[in-house]
Amino acid sequence: MELYGAEDRERIVAEPPKRVAAPERTQFERDRARLVHAASTRRLAAKTQVVGPQADDFVRNRLTHSLEVAQVARDLSRALNGPDSPQPDIAETAALAHDLGHPPFGHNGESVLAERAKGIGGFEGNAQTLRLLTRLEAKTFDAEGRSVGLNLTRATLDACTKYPWGFGERAGSKFGVYEDDLPVFTWLRAAGAGQRQCVEAQIMDLSDDVAYSVHDVEDGIVAGKIDLARLDLDGVAETVVDWYVPGFDRALAETAITDLAAAGCWIPDGAAYDASRRSRAMLKNLTSDVIGRFCGAVKEATDAAGGGPYARFGADLVVPEQTRLEIAWLKGIAAHYVMRTDERAVRMDRQRNLLGELVDHLVATGPDDLDRQFADDWRDASDDAARLRVVIDQVASLTDITALAWHERLCRRP
Known part of the structure; x- marks a missing residue:
């Protein structure tokens, strides 16, 4: 029985065969390769897991944590479905992607951006991950010239969706999609799935719990x-x-x-x-x-x-x-x-103040201090809410190191 049909392998933008000869790969293997090569994946190396990434070269950062989650997810999926199943590629890719949306300073930074963004639909690391995969990462554009991010398959994107509901739809602070990303979220979700995780997302979610509970x-x-x-x-x-x-x-x-x-x-x-x-x-x-x-x-x-x-x-x-x-x-x-x-409480307080000041500064100065791609987004934004979302995207993309450097350069300059 085929576990994943044509609908599961479909991409937002259909892709023709590669112009350059390459080793034969399945669609889900291609998804995994795109995650490995993504800029957001590289940035995880300089983002806090528990102990800051500069504290010791033995402790984990977000990248090494994600690699370990990916290994657990792959092994668990193989144990469940056997070595010939395509599912381990999907589960591994979802595990590699699960922390991409985390801002500088981990959950501490996430709380700052959530507070700043509460009037525009909030901020949540998992919703930011979906935004990165389907919009902010540079790989594919649709016929109207809009970025569709890495253009991953439907099954892989769904596996990356840890919280398949929007802001305010359930109690608590966790959610998986912003309002302006609802079209792609609707596309990737199976009819009748409601707020249920697919089993590949469940594997990713458990593997994250297992890895960080043990490794922390x-x-x-x-x-x-x-x-x-x-x-x-x-x-x-x-x-x-x-x-x-x-x-x-x-x-x-x-x-x-x-x-x-x-x-x-x-x-x-x-x-x-x-x-x-x-x-x-x-x-x-x-x-x-x-x-x-x-x-x-x-x-x-x-x-x-x-x-x-x-x-x-x-x-x-x-x-x-x-x-x-x-x-x-x-x-x-x-x-x-x-x-x-x-x-740690004292350090976290300093981090929150730093990120809050950085957001306020970038909102005030606009495209002048944003990276080129976010400056373009700012100019295309239709209102203040959309412009604030651009600033949130920019700050969330920074690492611990670059957040400190940006704050020193922008917020303390004469």
């Missing part, structure tokens, strides 16, 4: 902020409740640790991380074991619920409650020891 703890250990042998269990449990799982049960939390330890997925007592080669190897084996545990549990539960093949809206991923709890517990460890520190 690893980075915290390497940075000397986390010692798994001496956890403040009460503090971690409180953070899990506040940030991730309201109603989280402390007893269940302790069960999660016990189960991870029983499976060999924990640092042995007395084996504190000391940055030696042996210690680093022990830590890498820990992360590998935990990722394997999570993905194995999901595959087993998904197969038990009905079997494959799993494609588009023909199936759903099944994540056992115990697995969700263990993932939440690891997130809580990283959040408690790295993200909620007083030192």
Whole structure:
């Protein structure tokens, strides 16, 4: 049975065969190659994951995180559908793209742009990702001369849609499309899908949770902020409740640790991380074991619920409650020891002020200080709301490093 038909492989703009001979590739392999070569992908190397990208050359940035999410997504998809399925290419591409829309300074920067953009339909990293893929990245133009971004296939774009609804359509701050991107969003969504994620997006979403829950703890250990042998269990449990799982049960939390330890997925007592080669190897084996545990549990539960093949809206991923709890517990460890520190709070406050000042300056000066492509968008904008969206696009495109440099150059000049 063919998992993906002609409609799934369709692009916004039909593309003729390549004029230059090239190795034979499927449409979904082409999508992946476009993501790898995209400018937005390269910029992820200088964007914050948890610890800033300048802090240490061992910890992760958004690019290395995205590569790891892509590997988890590909392996999980292959496990579900077999090695000959085209789905691993779709899931991997969606994973590579999942953080493209994040602005400088991660979620901290996202909150600033969301505040500045609340009168024009908000800002959200996932909605910005769709905008990049279908408009802002330079690859293909339609017959009317409008950019359609990377011109990815319908199935791949849908797999990149983590939150398939618009601003204000559901409670909370998360959404996946701005109002002026609704035409392409409507095009990529299957009839009758509503607000349901396709299974490829579910794979991407879970792989992101798995990767960052495990790797953020690893980075915290390497940075000397986390010692798994001496956890403040009460503090971690409180953070899990506040940030991730309201109603989280402390007893269940302790069960999660016990189960991870029983499976060999924990640092042995007395084996504190000391940055030696042996210690680093022990830590890498820990992360590998935990990722394997999570993905194995999901595959087993998904197969038990009905079997494959799993494609588009023909199936759903099944994540056992115990697995969700263990993932939440690891997130809580990283959040408690790295993200909620007083030192980080001071730094985040400075970052928010910096980005806010930069947005205000660019709104006031307009195209004079924008990059060429955004200056063109400004001149084409029909009103102040559209011009503000251009400024938001510009600032969101910056890395941590360039945001600092732009602020120094533009906001502190005499």
